[in-house]
Every structure is written in C-alpha cells, then in structure tokens.
Amino acid sequence: xxxxxxxxxxxxxxxxxxxxxxxxxxxxxxxxxxxxxxxxxxxxxxxxxxxxxxxxxxxxxxxxxxxxxxxxxxxxxxxxxxxxxxxxxxxxxxxxxxxxxxxxxxxxxxxxxxxxxxxxxxxxxxxxxxxxxxxxxxxxxxxxxxxxxxxxxxxxxxxxxxxxxxxxxxxxxxxxxxxxxxxxxxxxxxxxxxxxxxxx
Numbered sequence: 001x002x003x004x005x006x007x008x009x010x011x012x013x014x015x016x017x018x019x020x021x022x023x024x025x026x027x028x029x030x031x032x033x034x035x036x037x038x039x040x041x042x043x044x045x046x047x048x049x050x051x052x053x054x055x056x057x058x059x060x061x062x063x064x065x066x067x068x069x070x071x072x073x074x075x076x077x078x079x080x081x082x083x084x085x086x087x088x089x090x091x092x093x094x095x096x097x098x099x100x101x102x103x104x105x106x107x108x109x110x111x112x113x114x115x116x117x118x119x120x121x122x123x124x125x126x127x128x129x130x131x132x133x134x135x136x137x138x139x140x141x142x143x144x145x146x147x148x149x150x151x152x153x154x155x156x157x158x159x160x161x162x163x164x165x166x167x168x169x170x171x172x173x174x175x176x177x178x179x180x181x182x183x184x185x186x187x188x189x190x191x192x193x194x195x196x197x198x199x200x
Contacts, residue, residue, distance in 0.1 A: 009112050009196075010119045013096070014089035014189050021142065021182065022082045024155035029075050032163055032171075039067045073163075073172050077179035084186035092193040099199055111199050118192040125185045128177065132158050133170060141181045 003011055043066045045051065055061040127139035138144040144157040154160050158174035 009096075009099075010116050012119050012122065013093060014085075014122075015093050018082070018086040018089040021085060024142070025075070025078050025082050028156050028159050028163070029078075031160065032070075032073050032075075035163060035166075036070055036072075039069060043067060043069070067166075070166065070168050073168065073175060075175055077176050078159075078182070081179040081182035081186065085182050085189070088186040088190040088193065092189050092196070095193045095197045099196055111195065115192050115195045115199070118188055118195065122185065122188055122192075125188050126181055128181060133162065133174065141178045 042064070046063060046066050051061070051063045126142050128141055129139070130136060132138045132141075132144055135144070135147070138157070141158060142156060143153050145151050146154040146157065147161055156174075156178055159171050159178060162168075162171035162174050
C-alpha cells in the first residue's frame with residue numbers, strides 16, 4: 001500500500017493476471033469436457049445394465065435414469081478475450097519497461113495522471129451491473145465465493161456454477177458475458193499502454 005501511495009504511476013502489471021485468467025478459462029473448459037464424459041459413461045453403464053449386474057440383491061435398488069447429453073458450450077468468445085487480454089498486457093509491460101528505463105523521470109509528468117485514472121478503473125471493468133446468476137450482489141465476474149463453498153473462492157463463477165448445476169444455456173450466456181468483461185479489460189489496458197507510451 002505504501003508503494004502504491006507514493007508511486008507516480010500506479011504499480012500495476014497485467015501479464016501475470018492475463019496468464020491466470022487463461023488458466024481459469026482452461027480449467028472451466030476442462031471441467032465442461034469432464035462433465036460430458038462422465039454423463040456419457042454413466043449413460044453407457046445404464047444401457048449395459050451395469051447397475052443391475054453389480055447391485056446387492058438383498059438391497060432395494062433403483063437404477064438411475066439416463067441423463068441428456070449436454071451440448072458443447074461455445075468457449076470461443078472467452079478464448080478470443082483471453083488472447084486480447086494477453087496481447088494488451090504484454091504491450092503495457094513493454095511500454096512500462098521503456099518508460100521506466102531512464103529511472104522513471106518521465107513519470108512525473110502530468111499525463112501520468114490520465115494513465116493512473118485508467119488503471120484505477122481496471123478492477124471495476126471486471127464487474128457487471130447485473131451480478132452473478134442468483135446472486136446479484138456479487139458483481140465480480142472472475143472471482144466470488146462459491147454457492148456451497150462458504151468463503152472459498154471460485155474462478156469464473158457464473159460459468160463454473162452453471163456447469164455444475166447442468167444449466168447449459170446459462171453457462172454459455174455467462175461465458176459470453178465474461179468474455180465481454182475481459183474484452184473491456186483488455187481495451188482499458190491497451191488504452192493505458194497508449195497513453196503511457198505518449199509520456200516523454
């Protein structure tokens with residue numbers, strides 16, 4: 001906090017953040033594939049009579065019903081948004097290193113205030129007015145406590161929890177919404193890089 005309070009330019013860097021977001025997207029896509037495979041395998045076991053063959057004859061047993069196979073979720077908007085985020089973050093990092101190379105003398109200029117004003121909005125760009133499905137009070141689209149995890153956080157919660165609840169359409173809509181949030185963040189970072197590049 002002291003570094004931030006005393007800095008001419010807010011000491012924010014986005015490259016690690018972009019890498020983390022890519023990891024979150026990869027994990028949620030993997031979870032979607034695992035869900036499809038689990039449902040496919042369970043349905044096959046039901047078709048093959050596996051539950052009846054392995055049930056205890058002394059116990060009452062009801063064979064589960066087949067589940068409808070989930071559709072393939074369109075994660076392309078999220079993939080594109082992550083790529084934009086990584087590109088703008090790398091550009092910001094290059095500009096920051098160039099401007100800081102001379103000991104940061106240029107950072108005392110008045111135009112740095114414009115860059116700082118943009119940087120202060122970076123976290124706000126990750127929120128939406130409507131909030132998460134069923135929990136409108138959580139506005140952040142990248143991090144929130146899980147519905148059933150207490151305070152343990154979940155990444156990309158709207159998509160992840162929609163998949164967990166097998167609400168496929170809601171998951172796809174949430175993926176598109178998160179992609180838009182990430183595109184907005186990428187644009188803000190690109191704008192900050194452009195303004196910082198103009199600082200001499």
